[in-house]
Amino acid sequence: MKIRRTIITRIAIVYAVLFLFGAVAVGKMFSVQQIKNDRWAKIEANLSKNTILVEPNRGNICADDGSVLATSVPGYYVRIDLAAEGVKRVFYNESDSLAYYLSHFFKDKSKAQYMRKLKAAYKNKNRGFVLTPRKVDYTELQKIKKFPILRRGRFGGGLIIEQENKRITPLGMLAQRTIGGLNKGAYGGVHGAIGYTGLEDAYEIYLKGKEGVSYKQNLSGRWVTRTEIEPEDGMDIITNINVKMQDIAESALLKQLEKSDADWATAILMEVKTGKIKAIANLGKGKDSYYEKDNYALGARGCYEPGSTFKLVSLMVALEDGLVDTSDVFDTGNGRWQNSGRVITDTHGHGKLTVKQILEKSSNIGVAMVITSCYKNHPRDYVDRVYSFGINKPLGLEIKGEGKPYFKYPGDTDWWGTTLAGMSYGYETKMTPLQILNFYNTIANNGKMIKPQLVKEIRDNGVLVKKYKTEVLNPMIASKETIGKAQKMVEGVCEHGTGRSLQNRYFKIAGKTGTARIAVGNTGYSNGMYLASFCGYFPADNPKYSMIVTFNNPHNGYYGASVAGPVFKEIAEKVYALNGFSVKEDEAKSKDEIVPPVKKGKTEDILRVAYDLHLKNIQGKPGSEMALALVRDSVVVLESNKIESGKIPNVIGMGASDAIFLMENAGLKVKIKGVGKVKEQSLTAGSKCKTGQTVYLRLG
16 A cells, blocks of 8 residues: 555656646746737847848850850949948038039939938938939949948948849840840749749749848947858859851841841751750841840741641651652642632642652642642541641740640531641641741651750859750651652752752752741731741751741742742851851862952951861951951951050951950940941940940941
């Protein structure tokens, strides 16, 4: 009994202790939640008020060689702590001077207006009064820091500097729609600017970085900011875009746009084997000029009926099914053929044509005859074979907003008796320029379909984080025989057909012209509105690049060969020369060698291109890094273009990259408008320059 009593006593003591502990805990919880609620609320408010999220530096978007396409530059807002002890000692003696300097510097308010605002803020002991009406750059900040009161610094003059980065594109509008832009971010900008379109949006998770945390603490009347968690800067996105090729594409496109007065145009240049997009230009008509208005190359606004560029798809369907061969003959008659109540026309009668010649002449009647004769009773077989090529699915690019390809299918409510023939030559279906290009790239790549690729790799402070490999969508879309015949047919287009004007003496081009009437809403096809295009690849015998050029609603001519063809040819020839492809000696020789247009630029670049093109009429050996190119009696004479220190360089006639290089080396800020070579510069060449001055360059 004694042992039992001892055990019960010990258990009772344990329970009593636990009860007391629980009572104390409950009482403390009640005290925290009710009795000292105001105290904890103040602590929470203080933490919220004095906790600052430190924005990281956003990563750069770069070209394939590391040239910066989009970067963040710092901007600053200047505040003043009017309750600081140092400010109190000098405010009445120097505030008048500060107001004068602010008024003279910003020129937005009078000295008296600035003075009234300063006095009101001082009276209210404003600890963060904003002095700058706008964001200032680093050069302006250094001047403001020397203003009265502020020159005493953070503690003596209450100077508070807030940095806020601004996103800029150093190379102007080059590939601007593909690069994309930022908006104010979630919740109206609470979390800073975020990627909204293009690559800025697609790679936001890498570009953004991670925010840091700092706290404001009052130490003996002085507010001190302490960083607790350092921000992690964003990573750099390295694209496949080549600055020189992009400049070539945009310049050629703009020149033809101004000539044809089209609504918009796009050009895409892609590596055949890898799918790397080296240039992608999208120019739309603005109020005064053309600019990167929308991503017509891959977006929904560029998704149209492709027209004659689709004829290759149709003929490959019949070839792959073994129903025709390229030597089979069809009588296209006099240029008019009636099918299911609809009259199909060609520009003129071609009579009897082989299947190969049908593509070369771009005969609507010929293609419609081939497809209807083979699939009139089995239209599903035709569409199924089209689908087997993989062109009915989006490419799945990282950029949002890709246009969805559209193909009618037998049994649909809008499938009519005329649909099969219409589809065969590029109507009653929709594709984006990039989707069409990817099909032609597949032909150039011997049947292997690969995914177009905009981004090459991601780097963090120069360290490789992720490398994107070539992605194969379909290892073989058709038999080798069909692919081989398709290659011969598109070569024939440029040798004997509608693409003859693209021929040159250095290399062969293969491709297809396209001219399609544009449908406007539900009202049918509009008179005089066309989509003109050319899609193909080069060199035809060893394809390196594929390309598509598309013009929407040109007004001065509308055929693909005459509107898009010249742009394709110009880009192809310049890219060919840029890459230093070998030229056969017998092709390069000429009794009267043509003097090419040569813009001034780096001496090394000019001489290298001249050597690669086997040009003999280049004279002079300039001793400077930059050279002037002068044409004299069918000879290009190179002379030194020396840059004098402290003077404005002459960049007229240079490309954008060289012009920016020279101007920035002279300590100038550069603003660019347009594409191509420099036509005008706002600061006179040879005049004295001041570091930080802004020079405006107009390209054309």
